[in-house]
Structures are given as structure tokens and as C-alpha cells.
Amino acid sequence: MIELKDIDKTFSDIHAIDHISGTIHNGMIFGLIGSNGAGKSTLMRMISGIVKPDSGEILSDGKTVYENPEIKSQICFLADSPYFLPNADILRMRDYYAMIYPTFDRKRFDSLVRRFGLDSKRRISTLSKGMKKQVNILLGLCSGTKYLLCDETFDGLDPLVRQAVKSLFAAEIINRDFTPVISSHNLRELEDICDSIGLLHRGKLLLTKDLDQIKRNICKLQCVFRNSCREQKLIRSLHILKLERTGSLLTLTVRGERSEVLQLAQAEAPLFVEALPLTLEEIFISETEAAGYDIKDFLC
Numbered sequence: 001m002i003e004l005k006d007i008d009k010t011f012s013d014i015h016a017i018d019h020i021s022g023t024i025h026n027g028m029i030f031g032l033i034g035s036n037g038a039g040k041s042t043l044m045r046m047i048s049g050i051v052k053p054d055s056g057e058i059l060s061d062g063k064t065v066y067e068n069p070e071i072k073s074q075i076c077f078l079a080d081s082p083y084f085l086p087n088a089d090i091l092r093m094r095d096y097y098a099m100i101y102p103t104f105d106r107k108r109f110d111s112l113v114r115r116f117g118l119d120s121k122r123r124i125s126t127l128s129k130g131m132k133k134q135v136n137i138l139l140g141l142c143s144g145t146k147y148l149l150c151d152e153t154f155d156g157l158d159p160l161v162r163q164a165v166k167s168l169f170a171a172e173i174i175n176r177d178f179t180p181v182i183s184s185h186n187l188r189e190l191e192d193i194c195d196s197i198g199l200l201h202r203g204k205l206l207l208t209k210d211l212d213q214i215k216r217n218i219c220k221l222q223c224v225f226r227n228s229c230r231e232q233k234l235i236r237s238l239h240i241l242k243l244e245r246t247g248s249l250l251t252l253t254v255r256g257e258r259s260e261v262l263q264l265a266q267a268e269a270p271l272f273v274e275a276l277p278l279t280l281e282e283i284f285i286s287e288t289e290a291a292g293y294d295i296k297d298f299l300c
């Protein structure tokens with residue numbers, strides 16, 4: 001478990017991290033969302049023990065991370081611009097990581113490189129951006145560390161590779177003590193990967209949410225009523241986060257379980273009704289608006 005206790009970081013006059021507290025629980029994939037400059041990389045660098053907070057404390061399994069080599073050997077950080085040794089091919093980078101991380105699994109790495117269709121003797125500088133990201137992820141995954149921090153590592157990966165990496169992460173979580181943290185400025189990139197998400201804005205952690213929990217408890221109801229009294233009755237009976245009207249179509253973002261919300265709506269005999277799940281983006285728009293923010297101002 002990673003605990004952030006009131007951590008704060010300023011660079012000259014830039015307040016990059018503003019008194020953040022929170023917990024990243026083990027055995028789940030945590031997504032860190034925020035616009036450019038929100039503080040994602042700084043936070044990840046602090047969690048990895050590369051950057052020291054000005055104040056506050058970061059604990060990994062109860063122990064301070066900064067200047068603690070034992071704890072730092074359990075955390076692998078993949079920076080947004082992956083670092084590769086000059087002129088290195090994939091095998092050279094494998095050996096380099098194996099030197100740094102005693103838990104590195106060479107056999108697994110070689111097999112995954114083959115599975116991803118990468119040529120291990122190819123110079124990394126000649127690979128495409130997405131292929132470099134794949135190499136970076138495989139190096140991180142095979143390091144065998146307890147925590148893997150991926151700074152915008154998934155942004156721009158094609159859907160097939162993302163799916164493959166997601167399965168690898170899920171299998172890893174089942175097989176060993178493994179907790180990946182993935183940052184992105186794009187909710188869609190994290191939609192199908194993360195179990196819980198933290199939203200960072202101007203150095204502040206605005207929300208942290210368990211995705212399954214919120215997905216189960218929110219839905220979009222679309223309905224058309226002939227009778228406005230019954231429509232009003234339904235509106236009064238629901239916990240509505242957002243109401244939109246396009247002609248006769250009423251679209252409601254509603255707190256509650258989908259089948260229960262649908263049942264309530266059907267009881268008012270609408271001409272048409274359907275209850276749909278929300279995308280992660282829609283959920284976060286609703287949740288942040290409900291918390292008094294407008295997410296559209298700070299997510300791209």
C-alpha cells in the first residue's frame with residue numbers, strides 16, 4: 001500500500017503538488033488522470049523516491065520511500081520519455097534492467113518480446129514510438145517490482161497492444177504482489193484498464209474513486225413522456241446528477257443501480273425508455289460536477 005500524507009512540492013514559484021493525501025491499495029490498477037501540468041509526473045517521481053517532497057510523507061508498506069534503497073528496489077518508474085542506453089538493442093536494455101533489479105525475469109522478458117513480435121536484436125532508436133513504449137512496459141513488468149509506475153506509458157498505444165498489456169497486468173496481479181499505477185491525460189486511455197482512478201488538478205487530488213463501485217451506482221436514463229405530470233413525478237423520485245432535454249427526449253444522469261432506475265421509469269408509463277451504462281468520461285464529468293467542479297475546464 002502506498003500512502004501519501006499531506007505531501008507538498010514547489011518548484012520556485014510553481015506549486016506543483018498541493019498538500020495531497022491518499023492511498024493506493026495493493027493488487028489493483030490505479031489510474032492518475034489530469035491535464036498537462038496537473039502534477040502527475042511530479043507525484044509519480046515522488047512516489048518512486050526520485051524527487052523529495054518539501055513536506056509531508058510518502059510511505060510504501062509503512063516505510064518512507066525517499067532515500068530508502070530497500071523500498072526503492074520495489075518500485076519501478078517508467079518515465080513519459082522512456083530512457084534507453086545510447087545505441088542499445090532490446091537485449092542490452094534487458095541486461096541493464098536485470099543489473100538494476102535483482103528480481104528481473106529474463107526468460108519471461110524474452111518470451112514476451114517474441115509474443116509482441118519485437119526483434120530483440122533491433123536497435124531501440126530505430127523502433128516506432130509505440131514499439132518503444134511496448135519495450136518500456138515489458139522491461140517494467142519483468143523487473144518483478146511490487147509497484148510499477150507508468151507515466152503516460154499507455155497514451156497512444158494501439159487498442160490491441162493495450163488489451164494485451166491489460167491482460168498481462170491482470171495475470172500479474174493474480175500471480176504475485178503487483179500494483180501498477182498509470183498516469184494519463186486522457187480518460188479514454190484508462191477506461192478499460194484501471195480499477196480505481198484519482199483525478200489531479202493544479203497539484204490537488206480532487207477525487208479518488210473505485211470504478212466498479214461508481215459504475216454500478218450511476219446510469220444514463222433516456223425517456224420520452226406524453227404525460228408531463230408523470231415525467232415530473234419520475235424526476236422527483238430520482239437522484240439526478242444531470243438533466244438534458246433534446247426535443248421530447250429527456251436524458252438523465254442518475255445515481256442508482258441501472259435495473260432499479262429503469263423499473264422506476266417504467267412505472268410512469270413513458271412512450272420510450274432505456275437505461276444505459278456511462279462511459280468513464282461521462283462518469284467523471286458527472287462526479288466532478290457533483291463535487292462542484294467542471295471537468296471540461298481541465299481535461300482534454
Ligand SMILES: Nc1ncnc2c1ncn2[C@@H]1O[C@H](COP(=O)(O)OP(=O)(O)OP(=O)(O)O)[C@@H](O)[C@H]1O
Nearest residue numbers: 011014016034035036037038039040041042043185
Ligand atoms: N524540475 C522542475 N522544475 C521546475 N518546474 C517543474 C519541474 N518539474 C515540474 N515542474 C512544474 O510543475 C508542474 C507540474 O508538472 P508535471 O510534469 O508534474 O505535470 P504533468 O501532470 O505530468 O503534466 P504533463 O501531462 O504535461 O506531462 C508544471 O507547472 C511544471 O512546469
